Amino acid sequence: MGSMKLLDTPLKQAHLSLGARMVPFAGWNMPLHYGPGIIKEHRHTREGASLFDTCHMGEFRVFGTGAAALLDGLLARAVSDQAIGSCRYNFLLTEEGGVRDDLLVYRLGTEEFYLVVNAATRGADADWLQQKIHPAVSLSDESSRTAKLDLQGPRSAEILMGLGFGQERLPRYYQWCRIELIGEQILLSRTGYTGELGYEFYLPWEKATVLWEHLLKEEGVQAAGLGARDTLRLEMGFPLYGHELDIDTTPLEAGFDSLISGDHRSFVGSRCLERPPRKRLVGLLLQGRRAARRQDPVRTLDGRAVGKVTSGSYAPSLDRAVALAYIVGEKKPELGTALLVGGAAKPLEAVVTGLPFYGGGAAKGPGQGEADS
Amino acid sequence: MKFYSKEHEWVEITGGVATIGISSYAANELGDVTFVELPETGTQFEQGEAMLVVESVKAAEDVFAPVSGKVIEVNEELVDNPEIVNESPEEEGWFCRLEGADEAELDNLMVHEDYRQYIEEVLATNEEEGDEEDDDEG
Numbered sequence: 001m002g003s004m005k006l007l008d009t010p011l012k013q014a015h016l017s018l019g020a021r022m023v024p025f026a027g028w029n030m031p032l033h034y035g036p037g038i039i040k041e042h043r044h045t046r047e048g049a050s051l052f053d054t055c056h057m058g059e060f061r062v063f064g065t066g067a068a069a070l071l072d073g074l075l076a077r078a079v080s081d082q083a084i085g086s087c088r089y090n091f092l093l094t095e096e097g098g099v100r101d102d103l104l105v106y107r108l109g110t111e112e113f114y115l116v117v118n119a120a121t122r123g124a125d126a127d128w129l130q131q132k133i134h135p136a137v138s139l140s141d142e143s144s145r146t147a148k149l150d151l152q153g154p155r156s157a158e159i160l161m162g163l164g165f166g167q168e169r170l171p172r173y174y175q176w177c178r179i180e181l182i183g184e185q186i187l188l189s190r191t192g193y194t195g196e197l198g199y200e201f202y203l204p205w206e207k208a209t210v211l212w213e214h215l216l217k218e219e220g221v222q223a224a225g226l227g228a229r230d231t232l233r234l235e236m237g238f239p240l241y242g243h244e245l246d247i248d249t250t251p252l253e254a255g256f257d258s259l260i261s262g263d264h265r266s267f268v269g270s271r272c273l274e275r276p277p278r279k280r281l282v283g284l285l286l287q288g289r290r291a292a293r294r295q296d297p298v299r300t301l302d303g304r305a306v307g308k309v310t311s312g313s314y315a316p317s318l319d320r321a322v323a324l325a326y327i328v329g330e331k332k333p334e335l336g337t338a339l340l341v342g343g344a345a346k347p348l349e350a351v352v353t354g355l356p357f358y359g360g361g362a363a364k365g366p367g368q369g370e371a372d373s
Numbered sequence: 374m375k376f377y378s379k380e381h382e383w384v385e386i387t388g389g390v391a392t393i394g395i396s397s398y399a400a401n402e403l404g405d406v407t408f409v410e411l412p413e414t415g416t417q418f419e420q421g422e423a424m425l426v427v428e429s430v431k432a433a434e435d436v437f438a439p440v441s442g443k444v445i446e447v448n449e450e451l452v453d454n455p456e457i458v459n460e461s462p463e464e465e466g467w468f469c470r471l472e473g474a475d476e477a478e479l480d481n482l483m484v485h486e487d488y489r490q491y492i493e494e495v496l497a498t499n500e501e502e503g504d505e506e507d508d509d510e511g
Contacts, residue, residue, distance in 0.1 A: 038430045039405040227404070227430060289408040291428060314407035314430055
């Protein structure tokens with residue numbers, strides 16, 4: 001990126017008028033937080049409903065005869081057994097099994113899929129997929145004309161119902177549907193990155209501001225920035241590409257063994273399943289509010305270096321600091337293991353903890369059942 | 374009367390005791406403060422020396438002693454309520470008090486009006502150069 005000009009989402013003016021503090025993120029000029037600040041925006045998402053600008057994310061449509069079979073060979077989890085109308089968390093891997101990207105796959109039709117990828121990896125993903133694609137299948141990179149907004153928080157469903165959508169019109173957990181709102185066809189999925197009940201909206205780029213204003217007008221909806229998005233996902237133990245996931249890390253090492261090791265398929269990167277993990281991702285609960293930071297060394301109590309922090313922050317819902325870290329070796333340290341994080345002079349005490357750190361999220365509830373995660 | 378450093382600390386000396394904090398501008402730049410590592414009482418600091426760490430959700434920043442002196446009191450309220458630094462950075466959100474401050478050192482600092490101009494220059498420079506790159510990729 002360096003001195004490259006930052007890209008703006010269609011909501012730049014809307015952010016500025018809300019007093020957003022803008023920061024560069026993955027080549028985009030994005031709101032870090034608004035007037036209330038990260039902690040208040042975080043809490044509002046856990047208690048009410050927050051609106052996030054996620055227009056920086058990439059969207060590809062893959063379609064044509066053989067699309068399902070092709071993607072089965074390119075993705076770490078199968079798509080051919082995915083129901084039309086469902087979403088599935090998935091990975092693009094290198095031949096060695098390193099993570100090129102983590103993504104959400106929507107099955108739009110028998111041979112039509114929607115792939116939602118990270119902003120920083122969008123270009124490389126598209127190039128790589130184009131090379132692998134055969135003539136009967138097309139990949140259309142719709143990122144530059146597709147806006148994306150996330151409405152997240154326990155009150156999200158009632159806010160959509162207040163806009164005239166009966167419960168039966170709303171998608172269930174990890175499902176999508178098309179709705180008409182602000183006079184537009186919008187793809188709506190019950191997915192998100194916060195651990196809360198919530199929805200993601202995909203619509204034409206030039207309609208983003210209209211939907212943004214329309215949703216913010218609803219009582220109880222507040223804008224939230226990337227800062228809160230990051231603390232919310234960290235409390236859930238969700239990985240962030242470039243932190244917990246990268247080309248040198250397999251999904252097994254990142255803790256997704258149960259998602260991909262079961263079905264004995266062959267796909268690009270499937271050889272990582274034959275190899276023991278070299279490191280394991282763990283959750284660390286720190287003793288106080290003081291945070292560990294990315295790249296901080298992790299040591300045993302007797303001073304042996306065993307790993308590195310990939311994300312760390314004060315966790316507003318827990319009122320103490322948490323971190324995600326890779327610990328070298330095939331086996332995860334046991335829950336409850338005490339470790340030291342940070343500089344040798346003044347390390348912070350931490351304990352290996354199960355994920356998620358925060359167990360109060362309402363993503364899967366209430367009473368709408370789990371569809372296909 | 375408050376004096377300000379280029380690193381955005383303020384100091385006010387009354388009766389030979391220097392009270393120290395960070396400016397409203399600095400508190401706003403940091404965002405939500407989540408932790409303040411207060412210095413030990415009795416520690417001697419020289420002007421410009423790192424004396425404590427203030428953490429926000431996104432970052433940890435050193436705070437430098439705007440004048441020399443020995444710590445005689447710290448603001449214990451900040452241990453459980455670090456958000457006071459955001460709510461009242463230049464009053465209730467003070468960090469510590471030093472004794473033995475040399476008023477001659479104030480010559481190296483700015484009065485409020487000069488500090489205000491300094492901030493404007495900083496902001497103008499940032500505008501020209503663009504903000505620092507974030508290293509996040511996701």
